[in-house]
Amino acid sequence: SYPPMFEDDKVSEYHYFTNPLEEIMFNKYIGAEKVVRYIPDNKPLLDLYYIYGFLLLETKQYEKSEEYLKKAIKINPVSSRIILELCEIYKVRTYNYNKYYMHATDALKYAYTQQDIARSYRSLGYYYVEENQLETAFALFRYSMEYEMSPMAYSEIAYIQNKDKDIDLSLEESIELIGDKNIQLGANPFILETLDELIEEYEENKLYNQELYFLNIKFNLTNEDELIEKIENIQNIIKY
Numbered sequence: 001s002y003p004p005m006f007e008d009d010k011v012s013e014y015h016y017f018t019n020p021l022e023e024i025m026f027n028k029y030i031g032a033e034k035v036v037r038y039i040p041d042n043k044p045l046l047d048l049y050y051i052y053g054f055l056l057l058e059t060k061q062y063e064k065s066e067e068y069l070k071k072a073i074k075i076n077p078v079s080s081r082i083i084l085e086l087c088e089i090y091k092v093r094t095y096n097y098n099k100y101y102m103h104a105t106d107a108l109k110y111a112y113t114q115q116d117i118a119r120s121y122r123s124l125g126y127y128y129v130e131e132n133q134l135e136t137a138f139a140l141f142r143y144s145m146e147y148e149m150s151p152m153a154y155s156e157i158a159y160i161q162n163k164d165k166d167i168d169l170s171l172e173e174s175i176e177l178i179g180d181k182n183i184q185l186g187a188n189p190f191i192l193e194t195l196d197e198l199i200e201e202y203e204e205n206k207l208y209n210q211e212l213y214f215l216n217i218k219f220n221l222t223n224e225d226e227l228i229e230k231i232e233n234i235q236n237i238i239k240y
Contacts, residue, residue: 012037016046025078046075080116083107118148139174187221
């Protein structure tokens with residue numbers, strides 16, 4: 001359990017966010033019910049619970065793993081990496097995949113790294129394999145590889161084609177099918193808008209290290225050429 005000083009009480013709830021983007025997402029999609037108090041950087045509870053939950057999962061101690069990952073998610077409810085670990089538990093431990101699907105969708109909504117986006121699509125792909133909607137599953141694994149070339153995605157695609165040799169979608173067809181299923185395509189537009197606002201704000205206030213941090217996040221999501229020049233300019237300003 002939490003050390004008493006970070007235990008939620010009648011008036012306070014305790015959170016830790018890696019950066020302002022996560023806090024903005026928390027305020028938009030979840031919102032605080034009590035007064036938010038921040039766990040300081042020198043008390044890395046979030047990482048401790050996450051790592052312990054992850055290790056328990058690796059050793060198939062699912063119940064205990066869920067307990068610690070839920071402690072982590074309480075501290076940061078918009079952490080895709082924690083939500084995706086919970087998905088791994090629900091993949092193994094549930095007979096009903098609704099909870100799994102909802103978590104995978106949430107992970108995609110909050111994801112702001114290529115790895116987390118790709119992993120969210122793979123998680124959704126697995127759900128559609130279980131639902132025997134193999135074409136949709138194929139589309140999701142195919143599209144996930146735009147974000148990360150994962151051996152897991154390759155093996156799932158091979159598995160699907162082994163079951164149905166007629167399934168072979170191009171990237172364009174995959175994107176169209178994902179859109180038809182109302183599944184988010186690429187990074188959440190709210191994240192991209194928020195990144196632009198944060199970058200602008202830090203630029204105006206000449207907070208170049210923070211600006212560079214968010215420029216790099218945006219570049220990793222979009223690969224926009226114009227950002228390369230911007231990143232180099234900021235690096236030169238910081239250097240001198």
